[in-house]
Amino acid sequence: MRGDTVLVARGLRKAFATSAGELVVLDGLDLELKRGEMAAVVGPSGAGKSTLLYLLAGLDRPTAGEVEYDGERLDTMSADELARHRNQRIGFVWQLANLLPEFTARENVALPLLVRGESRERAGQEAERWLGEVGLAERADHLAGELSGGEQQRAALARALVTGPAVLFADEPTGNLDAASSDRILELLVSLHRTHALTSFWATHNLELAGRCNRVWRLERGRLATAGRLTT
Numbered sequence: 001m002r003g004d005t006v007l008v009a010r011g012l013r014k015a016f017a018t019s020a021g022e023l024v025v026l027d028g029l030d031l032e033l034k035r036g037e038m039a040a041v042v043g044p045s046g047a048g049k050s051t052l053l054y055l056l057a058g059l060d061r062p063t064a065g066e067v068e069y070d071g072e073r074l075d076t077m078s079a080d081e082l083a084r085h086r087n088q089r090i091g092f093v094w095q096l097a098n099l100l101p102e103f104t105a106r107e108n109v110a111l112p113l114l115v116r117g118e119s120r121e122r123a124g125q126e127a128e129r130w131l132g133e134v135g136l137a138e139r140a141d142h143l144a145g146e147l148s149g150g151e152q153q154r155a156a157l158a159r160a161l162v163t164g165p166a167v168l169f170a171d172e173p174t175g176n177l178d179a180a181s182s183d184r185i186l187e188l189l190v191s192l193h194r195t196h197a198l199t200s201f202w203a204t205h206n207l208e209l210a211g212r213c214n215r216v217w218r219l220e221r222g223r224l225a226t227a228g229r230l231t232t
């Protein structure tokens, strides 16, 4: 079974110090994500979905517990190792695209490859290929700031996938879009999943969106409860 498992979290705890005392957001959470899965965590605003994604992606560290990728633990990594882990294994899409507005779509998508040390030429080619995958081939030379919200989010998706991550994380990726753009992103993710054998983990409070996933958990009182295994 081990070969099927990409990501394991054990006993995850995250507590924040607040003016009202300690706030425990995650409390002994366990999770296992298998290769090829399209999984979602649902729950109301404030349940701790973003906090969970940050810990799983290695963007933040837990108060206690472990996160492991292919047998490698994140908690024993130095800051440099963790940064490398994020660049090589993680793709992340946020509610806002967070592109650099004064750079072109191609430059934005190429950036993670340049960080990794790829040549400018190769990074540009790969960026263009991924812009094509998300339906933005004609927009490669446009400034990111001049793209529509939906186009920016598709460029952000290309940027997240250009490095071939082990896991794609998406935190409310359609939360800021109109219904048509949101549907398009959703269809795109589902289709890229099939064509590129992605493994992804979504945070959403949109049950319709979660319904497209093959595994759904509900975040409740700091832990995950199975919300059922739905068919795709």
Ligand SMILES: Nc1ncnc2c1ncn2[C@@H]1O[C@H](COP(=O)(O)OP(=O)(O)O)[C@@H](O)[C@H]1O
Pocket: 016, 017, 018, 023, 025, 043, 044, 045, 046, 047, 048, 049, 050, 051, 052
């Ligand atoms: N850095 C922080 N300091 C204090 N409280 C935080 C911090 N980050 C998140 N929280 C709190 O943790 C809870 C969960 O937040 P979050 O993970 O953003 O929930 P969700 O993504 O499900 O809406 C919220 O009550 C939020 O206010």
Ligand SMILES: [Mg+2]
Pocket: 049, 050, 051, 171, 172, 203
């Ligand atoms: Mg959130």
